[in-house]
Amino acid sequence: MLLLSLVSQWIASKSCSSASCSATSGRLYDPSSSQTTGVTFTLQYLSGTVSGPIVWDQVQIGGYVIPNQALAAATSVDNEPLSYNFDGILGLALPPNSLIQQMIPASTGDAPDGATIASNLFSLTPATNAPSQSFFSLTLARPGFTQIPSLLGIGRHPPEIVPDPSQINYSLLASESVGTLFWKTTIRAITVYVNGQARPIALESLSGAPEPTALLDSGIPLIMTTPTLANGIYGALGISPAADGMYYVPCATPLNMSITLNGQNELPLHPLDLTVEPAGQSNSQYCTGLIQTDPSQLTATSDIGDMILGIPFMRNVYTVMAYQQPNATGYFNTSVQSGTRPMLGLLGLTNATQALEEFNQVRVLKQPLGSGSSQPSSGIQSGGSQLSIGVKILIGLIGFFALCVALFALRCLFARKRWRNTSPVGKVDQGLGQGLEYGAYRRTRSGSRSSA
Template structure:
């Protein structure tokens, strides 16, 4: 079924049907408080019919009955001719179903997804059946759709069990879908039908009209204390009565019962006769019906915020009174349990009594014995937590916020959703940090075990920015007997504009690098080389690392290309060098850190240097030593003699 909003607090639940020989697809409200079927027709010009945007019943292929129909609801009227036409619901086809092709609809909130009403109250309540009596043969009559469904011929075409069932979804919740069952329980809601309790119905002098039973208790819980409400019936009977009506968006009752319920919270009716409750105060109550367990109601179903006022101080109570309709002489009784109640129960409207296993094995052809079955779906403790989340903390409910439960009412303490989320986040970040630390550990170990030459080659893959390799040759003590090669080891440099202010790897402002003026035979290459029984419903089966200095390649302007040697046999070492803006310090490029790619929000990690302490001391001892003299000094002092020292 679909849940169709009609105003800020009211919705209707509609089911798709196919009508006529052309199988026109229309949507009808499932109404357990009435027994007739009517659809707004193309001859209707009232305002309500206009709201369907042209989606109206075409009775051109129907058979006329020459009988007209007028039905008065609690609010609103419907009138029009009665016709016979084919109606298909689920997989069941009724060839000649009596229905009203409404030509006038007043005070009914029709819409594109709401074209009429499918009445599922008991047949004696049907106005059409009173006007066109039902018969036992196959000739067209005024039988209700429920009578026709459970007496289809041949018998193999009828539902295997004679009942309807309903679940009504709650806005913002996804665990309970809106479903209409015909002779079948949805297994995801009712895994064990024997758990459903059944209540006998209250009959009137003309017969059983509604799915109505007696009320045994109403309890309001205030600060954990149960307060029983005094029960009083309009008819003077020992117990008040209540009927289930999926077509009423409120719980309607007598002033006596309403005053008792709200009075438990210290609330009286306002000047307009309505009841208002502080939005942050839960109306935590339960109703016990004849033959049933105590049935908790969700506080979010009992009050509603004014339209468009999510931060309003007072909310409208969804339990109200209507003294003009609920009277001692009416057939309705003392309370109408509308949508706010029915969202909390799985409702079974049975035409027979089930056996001990909950299975219906008696056909309606042997007579009917209607029973009302209910299974509670609301966990009182969880419902209070959800109310607090929405009304107090002003947080929306998640997709898994409402879980069907009929037995867990113990009020076990549970962690709030916010605490669970916080724990999850802390655990996630801890895992990320641990994985990053392991990565760094393995990378450092691998680097230490790599030979100097391999380290030089790996420099390209590791994306060392603005670093340079210096190859020193030995063969002559003369400063001119040296060869130096500068190489930019930055394979990712081509992914960034040379005009960018910052280097993506180290956070170095490129504008600080300046023009190095390298003239060493132009060796600086910035780009060097890279569906029988039916369940109807939509769910049948939501930084960069700061550094104290900037670095640039050393200035090799003093070198003479013509004096460089090219003999590979003279290669003795590879040095990783960087230079600050004051020409005062050289260090391993690794000292400048390594940006943690793919770990946004975790931070930036710096890789420690593996420069030999003695080597570093020697480099820092002379702040302005030209490159020619550094090479000569290293060669003459034999510092670069081992793989470890060559790093």
């Protein structure tokens, strides 16, 4: 499980009592080969708390090995139920946001320090041991779809998803007074489409800035924002918050919207990613919206900004967390040692027209997306070859009209033949007709053309 957490380190389960192991169901981290730092940590997430010692240990990720990586070995995990497949959190936030680096400063030498995994990975020596390009990338799979898998990339783009890296657009990051903390940028537009009509949402920032900001975080299972932005989005559908403060949408109504970030094209979001049916209630009338508000959390840490673009957003984009600015071809030709300039790269993966068709199939027709009925909703992979429902109906109408014309012509032909049977000329034509029919029969039997 990979998360772009709000801190930039690795959280691993350490030895625990049977009670806490039962609570987390996680596989245990063995600290016997680690080196203690003498420093302990406590991390408060939006949901849950973890604490324990900070240690140095060897970390292998993909084919890369970091000999002395500082990591947080969690001995206490509260309010955070973990599945057996959960090993920890690979935090990919930027170095100034690292709690460990704040407690154990990073150094330029090879001695163990508090440097983040990104700093160590892209600065491996000799340089031939490090990734050739200094970036992480991420795709997140959508339940029921098989075209886009969950992938973590290190210095390479998956060619089946990104055949042309120059198509990735990069955004400058929004910085705080203490430095660049998050993969965060400004929001240029939010648009909700209702019956094909675009309804732009008025933008307003908690900080009073001209444009609100949004950060990407794969550890958040929803899109979290301010009441002002949420009211604007749902208000386009005539929906207000319920008595419990949550937003609910009729399950058959698509929340069809897009977000435009600084330096990016308009990014459509799949309606199936924005609402969810109640667990075990496939025929429920109302679904829970996955854009919700938590102003207390957003205002508690002013650095977060106005929106957290969690999993519902990230399923719709190929995300690149780059530590350098790419060239015009989309490649990085400088090393991280020459200085960092973090950039957020995004490539839209959702075809808005096809996404609506898939929503209708699942939520309205109550049909699963099988291999025979679903094609990739990625604009990159579909290549625009999918026909919309309107085009298919038009083709059907044209075909029906052509059939009617053919039947009318056939009826005229029979009437003409009956008239000709009453004249000598008609009998000659009848003979030609019989000869042509015989020739046609000969072609069917022999496969070659014969004359009468």
